[in-house]
Amino acid sequence: MSKHYLTIENVGKTFSSGPVSNEVLDNVNLTVDRGEYLSIIGHSGCGKSTVLNIVAGLLEATSGGVILDGKEVNSPGPDRSLVFQNHSLLPWLTVYENVALAVEKTQKRTRNKAERHEWVLKNLEMVGMSHALHQRPAEISGGMKQRVGIARALAMEPKVLLLDEPFGALDALTRAHLQDEVMRIQAELNNTVLMITHDVDEAVLLSDRIVMMTNGPSATIGEILDVDLPRPRDRIELADNPDYNRYRREILRFLHEKQKKVESFREHATPTQQEPTAKRA
Numbered sequence: 001m002s003k004h005y006l007t008i009e010n011v012g013k014t015f016s017s018g019p020v021s022n023e024v025l026d027n028v029n030l031t032v033d034r035g036e037y038l039s040i041i042g043h044s045g046c047g048k049s050t051v052l053n054i055v056a057g058l059l060e061a062t063s064g065g066v067i068l069d070g071k072e073v074n075s076p077g078p079d080r081s082l083v084f085q086n087h088s089l090l091p092w093l094t095v096y097e098n099v100a101l102a103v104e105k106t107q108k109r110t111r112n113k114a115e116r117h118e119w120v121l122k123n124l125e126m127v128g129m130s131h132a133l134h135q136r137p138a139e140i141s142g143g144m145k146q147r148v149g150i151a152r153a154l155a156m157e158p159k160v161l162l163l164d165e166p167f168g169a170l171d172a173l174t175r176a177h178l179q180d181e182v183m184r185i186q187a188e189l190n191n192t193v194l195m196i197t198h199d200v201d202e203a204v205l206l207s208d209r210i211v212m213m214t215n216g217p218s219a220t221i222g223e224i225l226d227v228d229l230p231r232p233r234d235r236i237e238l239a240d241n242p243d244y245n246r247y248r249r250e251i252l253r254f255l256h257e258k259q260k261k262v263e264s265f266r267e268h269a270t271p272t273q274q275e276p277t278a279k280r281a
């Protein structure tokens with residue numbers, strides 16, 4: 001058995017539609033330790049969400065598999081909670097009820113009614129949403145909805161928190177604020193986190209390691225960067241930190257090189273090759 005908390009082993013994924021098949025992932029191998037904050041970065045369409053969805057159990061790998069805390073992942077489960085770019089709150093429920101519903105589903109055996117109530121309040125307090133318990137999603141801002149989504153995910157006490165561009169739809173100031181909140185919460189809870197992002201600064205600021213994916217088709221892990229910056233991290237101070245800037249440059253270099261390869265492929269491809277994400281089975 002792997003000593004790692006989360007293991008993604010030789011994962012491949014091919015989507016098929018009639019005679020056309022699209023090998024999105026090939027031989028993805030990754031291990032994540034307990035309490036680690038790991039980001040996945042890569043060009044649009046390379047297969048980042050596909051990796052996350054396989055870990056979430058929402059998609060089945062065509063080859064290989066995922067092991068979390070010694071158990072193979074075969075379906076979605078409360079040990080993995082997902083936060084998407086666009087909130088997925090139930091619009092007819094209040095902020096409190098949205099979190100309470102997840103707590104009812106996952107904590108009934110471990111907490112009694114009063115404890116579950118306190119737990120909902122605690123998680124909403126952690127993300128700074130205690131003032132809006134009785135409002136519905138339509139009555140709060142995008143940043144507030146993401147906060148509630150994060151509270152709901154945390155309240156489930158997952159073994160791994162899966163974040164799919166959680167700040168992607170937010171304006172720059174709200175995003176910065178929420179990133180700081182997530183760092184504070186992470187310092188307190190030490191969750192195991194797998195996050196997808198397009199944002200190089202966000203990846204360096206939040207992560208212990210950054211996984212850089214190659215472009216598809218048949219995307220895999222290109223490089224992994226260890227981010228050895230002391231915590232707590234302060235975005236203003238980091239702007240002048242030579243290591244921070246070196247990490248940023250390394251990611252940008254990787255992404256730039258991969259982009260050049262795609263452009264050169266497109267320039268030299270014959271018309272039948274010009275659809276890099278779809279190939280005949």
Ligand SMILES: Nc1ncnc2c1ncn2[C@@H]1O[C@H](COP(=O)(O)OP(=O)(O)OP(=O)(O)O)[C@@H](O)[C@H]1O
Pocket residue numbers: 015022024042043044045046047048049050051277
């Ligand atoms: N359910 C599906 N059925 C068929 N093809 C899919 C499915 N999900 C994803 N794909 C294809 O897999 C490829 C990778 O998609 P994915 O969403 O994983 O990429 P991504 O790196 O997360 O992209 P982005 O950064 O733009 O969100 C794309 O070509 C996409 O069209």
